[in-house]
Amino acid sequence: MTEKIADGIWRIGVPLPENPLRELNSYFIPGGDRDLLIDTGFCREECREALMAGIRDAGGRPEKIDVLLTHLHSDHSGLAAEAASDDGRIFISGEDMKRMEGDFRDESTRLRRVQFLEAGFPEMILDQTQKVNPAVRYRLEKLDDRFVPVQEGDRIQAGNCELEWVSVPGHTPGNMMLWEKKRGIMFTGDHILFDISPNITSWIGVEDSLGDYLESLRKAGDYPVRLAFPGHRGTGNYGRRIEELLIHHRRRLEEVLRILNENPGLTVYELAGRMRWRIRAASWEEFPAAQKWFAVGECMAHTDYLEKRGYLRRHMEAGVFRLFPLADSLSDAETGEKRREVSWSKEIVS
Numbered sequence: 599m600t601e602k603i604a605d606g607i608w609r610i611g612v613p614l615p616e617n618p619l620r621e622l623n624s625y626f627i628p629g630g631d632r633d634l635l636i637d638t639g640f641c642r643e644e645c646r647e648a649l650m651a652g653i654r655d656a657g658g659r660p661e662k663i664d665v666l667l668t669h670l671h672s673d674h675s676g677l678a679a680e681a682a683s684d685d686g687r688i689f690i691s692g693e694d695m696k697r698m699e700g701d702f703r704d705e706s707t708r709l710r711r712v713q714f715l716e717a718g719f720p721e722m723i724l725d726q727t728q729k730v731n732p733a734v735r736y737r738l739e740k741l742d743d744r745f746v747p748v749q750e751g752d753r754i755q756a757g758n759c760e761l762e763w764v765s766v767p768g769h770t771p772g773n774m775m776l777w778e779k780k781r782g783i784m785f786t787g788d789h790i791l792f793d794i795s796p797n798i799t800s801w802i803g804v805e806d807s808l809g810d811y812l813e814s815l816r817k818a819g820d821y822p823v824r825l826a827f828p829g830h831r832g833t834g835n836y837g838r839r840i841e842e843l844l845i846h847h848r849r850r851l852e853e854v855l856r857i858l859n860e861n862p863g864l865t866v867y868e869l870a871g872r873m874r875w876r877i878r879a880a881s882w883e884e885f886p887a888a889q890k891w892f893a894v895g896e897c898m899a900h901t902d903y904l905e906k907r908g909y910l911r912r913h914m915e916a917g918v919f920r921l922f923p924l925a926d927s928l929s930d931a932e933t934g935e936k937r938r939e940v941s942w943s944k945e946i947v948s
């Protein structure tokens with residue numbers, strides 16, 4: 599489905615088959631020297647058809663397309679090379695670009711495997727997740743010389759619309775949003791989603807991705823956003839959503855600490871099995887393998903956060919880390935989200 603959502607801006611719904619996210623929101627801004635496409639979909643036929651049809655419906659010029667990627671995930675980047683014109687450019691943060699190159703050499707896959715085994719993830723289930731992982735199966739095949747690294751504050755012009763890159767690490771280490779100041783429009787990618795909470799996982803080489811994410815949420819709150827265009831599903835009240843996400847993670851951290859106080863010595867895998875998840879499965883054992891992978895990654899980001907701040911310690915036993923609490927509860931100062939003075943406008947679409 600392709601729809602005009604603001605003057606000069608189109609949303610192209612790109613289906614994500616068999617994926618709980620359902621659809622990627624690709625945004626298209628035609629009409630300037632170049633047509634700009636923000637995020638693209640997996641590298642698979644269903645996505646390709648919908649994206650190309652959307653570009654046609656919006657009056658796009660396939661020979662003049664530049665692609666802007668909010669982050670490296672395959673559901674956003676998979677079709678970048680095909681969608682960009684031959685002389686086009688594909689913009690992404692330098693950090694995520696470097697990680698995509700590492701992924702092609704499969705370095706990170708090997709390191710993450712070790713990390714998950716140390717978290718107590720059963721090897722057999724881990725192998726299953728790797729076989730079916732859509733992030734690997736439907737990813738872009740290689741980076742070519744059209745890729746251009748961007749950073750905070752870089753700008754790009756499309757017609758009468760000027761976009762500025764905003765660095766918000768957390769969801770990925772080089773995650774970005776795009777800000778159109780004139781109309782107060784923020785393309786939030788997966789940093790802020792409205793009816794699901796963005797997945798925050800641990801990353802190789804990142805000490806505290808949840809800490810980074812929470813800091814980036816606070817930073818995002820400083821923008822006077824009137825319209826938010828997220829990477830998946832619908833939009834909503836930007837400022838309120840930031841507050842909700844901050845509270846969501848604080849509750850998650852409290853939940854982790856409570857479970858560890860009741861059961862000291864759990865592995866991250868066992869801890870994840872005792873947490874509450876919004877998924878239809880009768881028990882942790884019945885969780886689909888891929889969902890277990892996400893759950894354990896998310897849980898790890900929370901235990902890293904707590905360990906870094908002295909709330910728990912890890913102890914290695916027979917190749918697996920066990921977690922021991924060092925406090926009963928979080929201090930108020932920790933993620934204390936006293937309702938801050940908000941600078942965003944009240945007129946927000948929902």
Ligand SMILES: [Zn+2]
Pocket residue numbers: 669671769788
């Ligand atoms: Zn993502």
